[in-house]
Amino acid sequence: MTGERIIEVTNLCKEFKDVKAVSNLDLNVYEGDVFGFLGPNGAGKSTTIRMLLSLINPGEGDIKIFGKTLKKERNYILRRIGAIVEKPDFYGYLSAYKNLEILGRISGKDISGNRIMEVLELVGLEKRYKSKVKTFSHGMKQRLGLAQALLHDPDLIILDEPTTGLDPQGMKEIRDLIIHLSRDRHKTLFLSSHILYEVELVANRMIIINKGKTVVEGKVNDLLDANKLKVTFEVNDAEKVKQILRETAYINDLESVVNNTVIFSLSSEKIAPLNRYMVENGIEVSAVVPTRSLEEYFLSITEKAS
Numbered sequence: 416m417t418g419e420r421i422i423e424v425t426n427l428c429k430e431f432k433d434v435k436a437v438s439n440l441d442l443n444v445y446e447g448d449v450f451g452f453l454g455p456n457g458a459g460k461s462t463t464i465r466m467l468l469s470l471i472n473p474g475e476g477d478i479k480i481f482g483k484t485l486k487k488e489r490n491y492i493l494r495r496i497g498a499i500v501e502k503p504d505f506y507g508y509l510s511a512y513k514n515l516e517i518l519g520r521i522s523g524k525d526i527s528g529n530r531i532m533e534v535l536e537l538v539g540l541e542k543r544y545k546s547k548v549k550t551f552s553h554g555m556k557q558r559l560g561l562a563q564a565l566l567h568d569p570d571l572i573i574l575d576e577p578t579t580g581l582d583p584q585g586m587k588e589i590r591d592l593i594i595h596l597s598r599d600r601h602k603t604l605f606l607s608s609h610i611l612y613e614v615e616l617v618a619n620r621m622i623i624i625n626k627g628k629t630v631v632e633g634k635v636n637d638l639l640d641a642n643k644l645k646v647t648f649e650v651n652d653a654e655k656v657k658q659i660l661r662e663t664a665y666i667n668d669l670e671s672v673v674n675n676t677v678i679f680s681l682s683s684e685k686i687a688p689l690n691r692y693m694v695e696n697g698i699e700v701s702a703v704v705p706t707r708s709l710e711e712y713f714l715s716i717t718e719k720a721s
Contacts, residue, residue, distance in 0.1 A: 418446030419482065421571055421603045422467065427476035429462050429627075436462040438627040440476070444605055444620075449597050451614040451621030451635065452607040453709075455717055459627035460607050461501070464575050467605075468498055480571065494523075497569035499577055503560025507549030511540055511559055514548055515566055524567045534562040537595075539588055553580035561589070565596075572596065573605045578613060586613065593617045615639075615709035625717050639712055645670070646686055648677045649702040650693065659696045665689055681705075 422444035429437040437459040444450045454460050465471045467478060469489050478485040480492045505514045512531055519526030535541045538558040548556065557580050564572060574593075578586045594617055596602040608614050614621065615635065622632040631638060650656055653672045660666045668679045668689075681689065683705070690700055 418448070418603075420444070420479070421446050421448070421481060422450075422605065423477075423479040424463075424467075425477045425479075427463065427466065427478065428474045429459075429466060429471070430474050436627055437466070437473075440624065440627065440629055442622050442629065442632060444603060446603055447597065447601060448620050449593060449604045449606060449618045451618035452605060452624075453611065453614060453621060453713060454624040454630075456609075457626075458624045460624065461575065462627075463624075464498075464500060464573060464605075464607060467573060468496065468500065469493065470500070494567075495570045496573060497564035497567065497571070498573040498575075499557075499560045499564050500573075500575045502579075503556055503563065505548045505556065505559060508547060510545050510547055511535060511551075511562075512544040514559070515562060518563050519566055522567050526566055530566065530568075534565045537565060537592060538562045539585075554582065554585050557581060558585070558589075561592070569602070571603045571605065573607075575607045576609065577606070578608065578610060586610075590617055611709040611713050623713060623716050630716050635709070639709065644681055644683060644686075644705040645711075646679045646681045647702075647704040647706070648679070648690070648693070648700055649704075650675055650677055651699040651701070653677050656693060656698055659693070659698070663692070665692070 420443055422442065424440060424442045427437055427440040440463060452460055466473050469485060481495060483492060485492055512535070515531045515534070519531065532541060532544065535544050538561050540555065540558055540562065543555070548559065551559065557577065561577060578589050581589060590613060593604055593606065597604055606614060606618060618635050620633065621635050621638070623630045653675050656677050657672060660669065668681050668685070670678045670680050679689065686703065686705060690703055693700055
């Protein structure tokens with residue numbers, strides 16, 4: 416991590432009557448991150464995002480964004496943030512272009528017509544720029560919300576469930592856009608989503624929270640590698656594999672045998688020695704496929720924390 420801290424949250428707390436929505440939460444987002452913000456329903460994700468955007472005040476704790484304290488430099492910070500929070504809202508009787516034009520004026524920035532068309536093209540709505548928003552599907556409104564968040568060319572983009580209502584092709588396009596904004600436009604993205612597969616494909620760092628508290632935070636690859644992988648070996652003789660492993664510790668890692676496929680639950684450092692052991696004992700290994708989905712990791716971590 417060579418970038419500066421873009422978001423720095425320390426001991427953040429928020430209570431609603433008798434419910435502690437966020438409890439002593441710490442997190443750090445660095446310049447250039449695509450940061451996955453994960454947790455089950457009711458974990459405190461939306462409350463945290465609302466505090467980051469100064470929509471609600473923290474009960475306790477500190478929020479710094481761009482190195483400045485949110486309480487003291489609210490206007491400066493918010494001018495550099497673009498966000499989608501829940502369902503975007505627009506004037507249904509006006510066109511997509513006109514909505515963005517009005518929102519641009521409200522932002523206080525001089526947004527050109529070219530810029531409006533640029534962001535519409537980025538989200539795949541350039542051909543519908545004249546269409547009234549009331550004719551848009553839910554997914555198209557979600558895209559327009561993303562265009563609104565990008566309109567003033569923010570440095571930090573906070574997206575709360577950005578693929579809600581999109582079909583698989585639309586989800587892929589938004590995923591590609593997130594990658595483009597990070598790699599090519601050098602934006603920092605804070606991405607809250609319940610679609611864990613989507614986060615796994617785009618995020619480099621993440622945090623999992625549960626009941627308002629941090630469960631784990633770090634680089635996505637490191638966290639997924641830190642626990643056992645599900646490793647599939649394609650072999651010429653699965654029954655012989657069972658026989659040669661019977662007197663070894665590897666037999667405890669064996670999960671299942673299906674035809675000529677043998678599946679183990681292994682830590683990453685065991686894969687090569689096991690493969691070598693099988694080959695040395697006359698097993699032909701044609702493929703080794705380790706897998707570890709964020710969904711499996713997420714469930715294992717949140718179950719431990721509950």
